[in-house]
Amino acid sequence: MTQENLVRFEFRNIKKNEAEQTAEIERICFPPNEACTPEMMHLRVEKVPEMFLVVVDKATGKIAGFINGLSTNEMVLRDEFFQNADLYDPAGENVMILGVDVLPEYRRIGLASEMMECYKNRERQNGRKRLILTCLESKVAMYRKMGYEDNGMSVSSWGGEQWHEMTCKLGKGIPGAIAKTALELG
Template identity: 30%
Template structure:
């Protein structure tokens, strides 16, 4: 398996298929949001590839604010190109490849990139069943989020890098 940056439109379409497979329609980002995230924050738009097949994706945006209550965050309504925090909006692995460490490898690459960029930290919202996964990777539970994006109860997590 390799972790690499998305480089072309086919990569984006393949990554988006995984987003639509993993997230319910109400919670999935749009393809347009995916393209915007890649254009603005391409070093964080990463793909996991096995035998030339994209099996996982992660992406997000940089922010100044660590509070993630705004439901529009999934569609990249608020971001800061010089933000001091990275907000993970997607970590998704195709169901046929889950529980093989792919999400962990994608997350580790995001953390390494944020450290290279000397960011203060990483923030995200996740569903309750994923809290333990992020804690295992050094994140701290912040609180239940006031966001109900997609009709889901989200939970805010953070990782301080400084």
């Protein structure tokens, strides 16, 4: 991401009143069979706001993208994580990433990579050991570039799809400028 684009965005935790906006972004970014329902998005924002990272376009105040997940000690992302925010364990060593969303008009500028790097560094600072996500075959190469390993086909069949399960181990590292800024936000 260029420095010019970098200063255009604010990386921060979600605010309670942004649940509706993130639900709409989810609806735009995912087909209906894969998207989080508005009700579930509201519940996630209410119960686990600390597991969200939003990126806001400073010029418009609009959320350009976000990541959300649940921490747990489980090692495999199963469908129940998408449906039950009560599976959240604040002390969990792993994070099941439930969504990486970037609005179409903000794609292809490196925003997803910056969000992911920031999220990885924040969760590393929170003592997490790994991030786990599922993705379609077409996204495997993208996540590999972000430091994820392909574990093969997932046990999840969320939305009636066949998913690859990807894992990123969170060893010690030095946060980048964006990650450092977001970490300071808590």
